[in-house]
Amino acid sequence: AQTVTQSQPEMSVQEAETVTLSCTYDTSESDYYLFWYKQPPSRQMILVIRQEAYKQQNATENRFSVNFQKAAKSFSLKISDSQLGDAAMYFCAYRSRVNTNAGKSTFGDGTTLTVKP
Amino acid sequence: NAGVTQTPKFQVLKTGQSMTLQCAQDMNHEYMSWYRQDPGMGLRLIHYSVGAGITDQGEVPNGYNVSRSTTEDFPLRLLSAAPSQTSVYFCASSYMGWGTEAFFGQGTRLTVV
Numbered sequence: 001a002q003t004v005t006q007s008q009p010e011m012s013v014q015e016a017e018t019v020t021l022s023c024t025y026d027t028s029e030s031d032y033y034l035f036w037y038k039q040p041p042s043r044q045m046i047l048v049i050r051q052e053a054y055k056q057q058n059a060t061e062n063r064f065s066v067n068f069q070k071a072a073k074s075f076s077l078k079i080s081d082s083q084l085g086d087a088a089m090y091f092c093a094y095r096s097r098v099n100t101n102a103g104k105s106t107f108g109d110g111t112t113l114t115v116k117p
Numbered sequence: 118n119a120g121v122t123q124t125p126k127f128q129v130l131k132t133g134q135s136m137t138l139q140c141a142q143d144m145n146h147e148y149m150s151w152y153r154q155d156p157g158m159g160l161r162l163i164h165y166s167v168g169a170g171i172t173d174q175g176e177v178p179n180g181y182n183v184s185r186s187t188t189e190d191f192p193l194r195l196l197s198a199a200p201s202q203t204s205v206y207f208c209a210s211s212y213m214g215w216g217t218e219a220f221f222g223q224g225t226r227l228t229v230v
Binding site: 004045046047091107109 | 150152157158159160161162165175176205207209219221223224
């Protein structure tokens with residue numbers, strides 16, 4: 001079974017600064033997706049960024065980028081120019097593309113990000 | 118408005134009662150899923166469906182049933198509620214090619230007493 005570990009329960013960053021959230025995962029599969037989700041206090045789950053394992057290029061979405069290290073099974077999220085609205089719980093997640101497991105996602109326990117004005 | 122509609126938003130049940138959480142999407146997504154989120158934890162997959170008539174179990178399926186008679190609807194049934202099922206439940210959907218749930222409902226906070 002796949003596991004996803006977020007080793008930082010809480011992180012804080014000063015407004016306009018950069019912060020990196022860590023995520024590691026364990027899998028024996030070679031074909032999968034990785035994602036980061038944001039969950040603000042409203043409880044709504046918002047997809048932030050998505051990475052396909054076969055793509056070497058790191059995904060980027062505006063101020064959000066990832067550092068995907070497939071061999072190390074590491075998938076960190078960098079938030080640049082942090083804004084007050086970035087304050088939320090961030091979840092790292094894994095989804096298999098292998099037939100028997102396709103469609104099954106595994107989430108980490110989350111990192112709570114505080115943004116200080 | 119397009120999106121995932123999940124009802125109810127809050128529910129209190131007594132132990133042993135049954136109920137159905139409703140989930141509907143109007144985006145013609147093939148993939149739909151149900152998760153539960155316990156305090157301080159991430160989402161755990163209960164059941165999912167890759168199309169009408171097709172469902173499969175996730176990580177924590179016991180005590181829950183699902184069916185997918187139409188593309189739009191994916192209800193989750195609690196057969197006999199237990200306090201361990203107190204949680205926040207999320208329904209989600211996406212196109213299969215996206216590889217992930219891109220749209221989530223607002224969640225249902227369920228308390229079993």
